[in-house]
Amino acid sequence: MNSNHEPSPRTFGNEDGLPRVPLPSLEASCERLLDWCAPLLDEAQLAETRAALEEFQRPGGPGRALQAELERYDASEGVHSWLDTFWPYRYLGRRDRIALNANFFFLFKDDPALSGSASPQVERAAGLIAAALDYKLRLDEERIPPATQRGRPLSMVQNTFLFSTTRIPGVVQDTVRVPYSEEWPGPSRARHIVVFFRGNMFRVDVLGPGGRPHTLDELAAALRTVLEAERRPEAPVGHLTTMARAEWAEAREALLDHDPGNAASLDEVETALFCVCLEDLAPRDDLDACDELLYGGSGNRWFDKAVSLIVFADGTAGINVEHCGLDGTTILSFVDALLGEPAEAQSARSGAEAQGVPAVRPIVFALDEKLRKVVRDAGEAFAAYGAATATETVSFDDFGGDRAKRLRISPDAFVQLAYQLAHKRSKGFTGATYESIATRHFKHGRTEAMRVVTPEALRFVEVLDDPAAGEEARRAAFRAAAEAHVRRAKDCQAGDAPEQHLWELQLIQQRRGEELGVAGPLPLFETPGWQVMRHDYLSTSSAPSVNIRYFGFGSTSEDCIGVAYVLLPDRFNVYLSTPAKVAGAMHLFAGKLREAVAELQDLLASETETEAGVSR
Structure with a gap:
């Protein structure tokens, strides 16, 4: 599709004109990885991860050779995206x-x-x-x-x-x-x-x-x-x-x-x-x-x-x-x-x-x-x-995308932060959370891996459970976390995300490291930052359609809760799955999620009601 022409009505008529998935620079992905994993690490873990990233991307380092090979592949004839090889390895x-x-x-x-x-x-x-x-x-x-x-x-x-x-x-x-x-x-x-x-x-x-x-x-x-x-x-x-x-x-x-x-x-x-x-x-x-x-x-x-x-x-x-x-x-x-x-x-x-x-x-x-x-x-x-798999459904008839918009907040940010609050209250800590972000606006685009836990999300869950925090401080923390979530989601939609990029560099080393002069294993992929960020405690994905009641999949690890959700204008349905041996934590999470959705609605509703009173 040429930008000067109307899109083709044929099913596959626009494929050649779609923009390519951008290949991030090595420096950008290393910097983002450090930013993304930092909220989940202590100072020693962060320092270890930072040192490995510096070694990985140094001039003449392994990351440079792998990035050069990926750039060569991305420019090769017949390759639609630098992810063309990644997807088969990931799934198959x-x-x-x-x-x-x-x-x-x-x-x-x-x-x-x-x-x-x-x-x-x-x-x-x-x-x-x-x-x-x-x-x-x-x-x-x-x-x-x-x-x-x-x-x-x-x-x-x-x-x-x-x-x-x-x-x-x-x-x-x-x-x-x-x-x-x-x-x-x-x-x-x-x-x-x-x-x-x-x-x-x-x-x-x-x-x-x-x-x-x-x-x-x-x-x-x-x-x-x-x-x-x-x-x-x-x-x-x-x-x-x-x-x-x-x-x-x-x-x-x-x-x-x-x-x-x-x-x-x-x-x-x-x-x-x-x-x-x-x-x-x-x-x-x-x-x-x-x-x-x-x-x-x-x-x-x-x-x-x-x-x-x-x-x-x-x-x-x-x-x-x-x-x-x-x-x-x-x-x-x-x-x-x-x-x-x-x-x-x-x-x-x-x-x-x-x-x-x-x-x-x-x-x-x-x-x-x-x-x-x-x-x-x-x-x-x-x-x-x-x-040995435990499951539960959670249904909300009093909340949906329209309600979130009336509260002036991104619907997806609202539910993702509700998940964070429910997880902290049910398990006592904040864990790595994955969300799938669609990237089909790119040629052969599929999804990007978003990591939900930001510094703002961490502060949000802390402030919400701080008895000394007033309503205004709680709302401010909620809105700041929602804005950070939206920014990161937009980055992922633009292809500015580190995980799949660095993962493909790891896979190239495993496939062709000897040929490229890059011996393995690479220390970066053993660091706390890489390991902790990718150990899902919540694995989430959304499927918005009026034609379905529920969407679902299994959990991704022994202590993960799979969170598949259908968020529509007038309702919100969630299917949860986890290994049966940790079912208690999932059922507690479900209860805390119900409470969180009600609490967060009330928190924002009181703000809009106050503003309405002032305007009168």
């Missing part, structure tokens, strides 16, 4: 299980059209399939309007990962099987999805031979065929996708070696447009639905699939997403499209036509006793892992 290089640890979910709003339906599950699932097919066909023709932010187009590259994308486990690093690639040019031409029910897997051909979708009635008929499956497989192979990645890679090779038919079955799963997981349970409440979406029914999932639509017996629905190529903002836009219009309208727009009931064929795997044991053990281990 992790070796633990991705189920619960990396995948995230959205719980959809209810569909009022299902009220009184005799078969809400079938109707909801058929409608979601029809809407997804309409989106897919429009995406193929680049008729999905580019997302914008304040009138500026955003990168839409992540949309190429929505359909027929599957993560493939590897011993050292995973790979991705994906369309729009050299191995698979252009959009996916697959015509099928995979439908799960009670651990059974079925190929369902949702697009006819001519590429047109089946009608809603025909899709519903196919789903009823799936629901008639009586047999529960002794060893549902979906359990394997819950394993640590190297273990899953070994099991996948064993599947392929055991029987040639298993390769065809894997191919059907991996090339499918997406998965639909039908559950034969109705959630007890929102928390139960969220937990099921995050880590339930592992034999009834393929956690490596980019998109899995999950529909419960009562029509409650949501989505589980594999994170390597997709961030929350892209999935939000996708979900808004699925739920923003009646399914009938989307089916009609897609050109759906009656073609008879879609072909439904079981997908089976040949297993010997050894493989059956691997599958069963994986299922049992993941069930135990899920049971």
Whole structure:
């Protein structure tokens, strides 16, 4: 897109004109790292970190060689961003299980059209399939309007990962099987999805031979065929996708070696447009639905699939997403499209036509006793892992973005400082806090890592709990911390943040240090500043959409609370997760969060009421 021209209406029409992600200077990132970690360190720790940073960036030092290599890479032909290699290493290089640890979910709003339906599950699932097919066909023709932010187009590259994308486990690093690639040019031409029910897997051909979708009635008929499956497989192979990645890679090779038919079955799963997981349970409440979406029914999932639509017996629905190529903002836009219009309208727009009931064929795997044991053990281990996870929902009907704006404060700053206050009051200290900041206004932009704890945030929590501090001092500390939060968020949006930059320098050293003459390990990455700043006690991310009730993911460490929140104009919903052994701290945090949100509203409301009185 040229700045002198209107943005292109084509889905990918603006990519070449987007600005590149700026590569920070080594000096700037080292200075920012020191600033960012300082509030969490004592004087000795800060001095140790400062000395390591000075050594890292000295003339002729290791940082200079690594930065020069990153600059060379950033200027190379075909490279879209200096982060092009970082993202695969970050996501595909992790070796633990991705189920619960990396995948995230959205719980959809209810569909009022299902009220009184005799078969809400079938109707909801058929409608979601029809809407997804309409989106897919429009995406193929680049008729999905580019997302914008304040009138500026955003990168839409992540949309190429929505359909027929599957993560493939590897011993050292995973790979991705994906369309729009050299191995698979252009959009996916697959015509099928995979439908799960009670651990059974079925190929369902949702697009006819001519590429047109089946009608809603025909899709519903196919789903009823799936629901008639009586047999529960002794060893549902979906359990394997819950394993640590190297273990899953070994099991996948064993599947392929055991029987040639298993390769065809894997191919059907991996090339499918997406998965639909039908559950034969109705959630007890929102928390139960969220937990099921995050880590339930592992034999009834393929956690490596980019998109899995999950529909419960009562029509409650949501989505589980594999994170390597997709961030929350892209999935939000996708979900808004699925739920923003009646399914009938989307089916009609897609050109759906009656073609008879879609072909439904079981997908089976040949297993010997050894493989059956691997599958069963994986299922049992993941069930135990899920049971060792504690979760809670916190809902506010009296607070939302509009309320924050009436109080003249940034909504995100308000809730982030409420988290800090609640954490200090529940655990007795302030810990490192991560917030994801979207950067899709850059070419191939994804997210930046923001660290929430600033000196102003530290002072805020101290003043709020100082019995000698008056109301005016408390408000001043709150507003100063909110302003500092907004400034740092803007820096991150501009690409002025240290963590991912320095992390990529570390990864370059690990990959090519010997070749570049940079021996490792590097002392900087063992310092208190680097270690403490990145040890999350709160890992937070926001998903604002009227079409979802909750958003969620797992915690990132043994003492971390995952904080996924939906902040809308009129409400604020939070899903919390943490290891069960520290569940007490999470439940206390939830209670303190409720108190903090009320207290901070009252603090700012009294100011505006006073000002209103003065003006009168």
